[in-house]
Amino acid sequence: MSDLYGRHKAVLPDWLALYYADPIEITHGEGRYVWDAAGKRYLDFFGGILTTMTAHALPEITKAVSEQAGRIIHSSTLYLNRPMVELAERVAQLSGIPDARVFFTTSGTEANDTALLLATSYRRSNQILAMRNSYHGRSFSTVGITGNKGWSPTSLSPLQTLYVHGGVRTRGPYADLSDDDFIAACVDDLEDLLGHVRPPAALIAEPIQGVGGFTSPPDGLYAAFRRVLQERGILWIADEVQTGWGRTGEHFWGWQAHAENGPPDIITFAKGIGNGMSIGGVVARAEIMNCLDSNSISTFGGTQITMAAGLANLTYLLEHDLQGNARRVGGLLIERLRAVAAQLPGVREVRGRGLMIGVELVKPGTDTADPETAAAVLEAAREEGLLLGKGGGHNTSALRIAPPLSLTVAEAEEGAAILERALRSCVQ
Structure with missing residues (x-):
């Protein structure tokens, strides 16, 4: 446990949720990427919960x-x-x-x-x-x-x-x-x-x-x-x-x-x-x-x-017509992920619009939520340098993808490739 994590637990509420078994401290960002305190770079597919909408450290802002x-x-x-x-x-x-x-x-x-x-x-x-x-x-x-x-x-x-x-x-x-x-x-x-x-x-x-x-x-x-x-x-x-x-x-x-x-x-x-x-x-x-x-x-x-x-x-x-970019790049990303999902029984659905995409995971052959696998995919993606979100109701487990709207086609492909490997390693 890092010193910062220990200090966090000592003074902040137990219900203040943190991602990952070993939580990370994000120290800086640029464009669609962020870096942690150890210097590792991540492609940010969650944007601080859909909040870094345009880009990290955008000079105009x-x-x-x-x-x-x-x-x-x-x-x-x-x-x-x-x-x-x-x-x-x-x-x-x-x-x-x-x-x-x-x-x-x-x-x-x-x-x-x-x-x-x-x-x-x-x-x-x-x-x-x-x-x-x-x-x-x-x-x-x-x-x-x-x-x-x-x-x-x-x-x-x-x-x-x-x-x-x-x-x-x-x-x-x-x-x-x-x-x-x-x-x-x-x-x-x-x-x-x-x-x-x-x-x-x-x-x-x-x-x-x-x-x-x-x-x-x-x-x-x-x-x-x-x-x-x-x-x-x-x-x-x-x-x-x-x-x-x-x-x-x-x-x-x-x-x-x-x-x-x-x-x-x-x-x-x-x-x-x-x-x-x-x-x-x-x-x-x-x-x-x-x-x-x-x-x-x-x-x-x-x-x-x-x-x-x-x-x-x-x-x-x-x-910069980022709405149009979300439509174009998001459409490509959704289709890429649907092609992967078609080969994995544990992926129930890939849904969404633009750069607001959900990947719902279930126990194969059922409609039963699989939160353990969702957590495992989140960890596996993080290990390879991709940050995702998760959520869901109806007892479901969904990965949430919502990168900055300036995401490029190359970055979308990079993130999709990492997510595909994480899904294949964790999802039956």
Whole structure:
């Protein structure tokens, strides 16, 4: 056990998860690579949990942060803040929400917390619809709406949560149906549920479930849900903390795969927009955002240095068409991994979009989760210089692949080759 690991265990909580039997300290990065304290280089296929979205040590961002730090780092929201206004203008325009207002936070958890406050205040209801297998954060309210028991340490909550079918296409009672029939069955279930309860405030849903193992419904499910919700005045909150900013390749936002009835009422975002700086936020129609009748501030949300990073990161992402790169390189990577998976009975599914890819592992010949093998693959890949993530619900074990969106074809092939060897050595 390293000295740093021993010190970590002595002062930090037992439930603060670490990867690997021998945890690593990452000391620096460049592009799509990082180095540990021993000097070993790794290809980063997880980006600090989908957060280093553009690249490590990107000069355009480090320059913007350095220059802003030389002027002023922080003043709180009690004063006018030019970088915050400029980033809010861009996010509002990109959101697709008419007459949008933006509120910045420090994390996705806090963004979802704010969205729940807005929705419940606007609708005068503490009932929330959430998806099974979902994850929305670690605060008291967001834990209360998380539909993944592995990440929900208490059943106590200030909210009454009702869980809806549909976030996982290939498991559950409707898995054997066609896409159209799957959507119809989920809509019927939603309508039946709403017939038994007082009208909820909102449905909150991740277009692709992140911690749940990169699962998603067929395109159009949330558009079909939206028709039912709009008839009853129920809001739709799209949790874009992991899916936003072009990661899925086909769309800038995950909700756009379900866009038949227009944008959501509320969008939450975080992670990738800061490229490692602590930025989260909420976008909503003005009437919803302005529904609160008391004062509020954010001490650290929208602070100048994080906004400078967000502006530089967003500019780079758009000018270099990283969404298009995610679509092209991600498509190649998915097909490469599916070809490998077809030869391994222990790989149940390779799924995802763009550079948001899940590889679900099971005991061969069954649908039973195989977390031990998933952990072994993670270790084997790390030994060869590849960092991956993992997750899953429904008692599944999924490897999560989400590198920076600037990943090259050569780097995708390098990572796929390492992962193939790790899978072949560990998976039956």
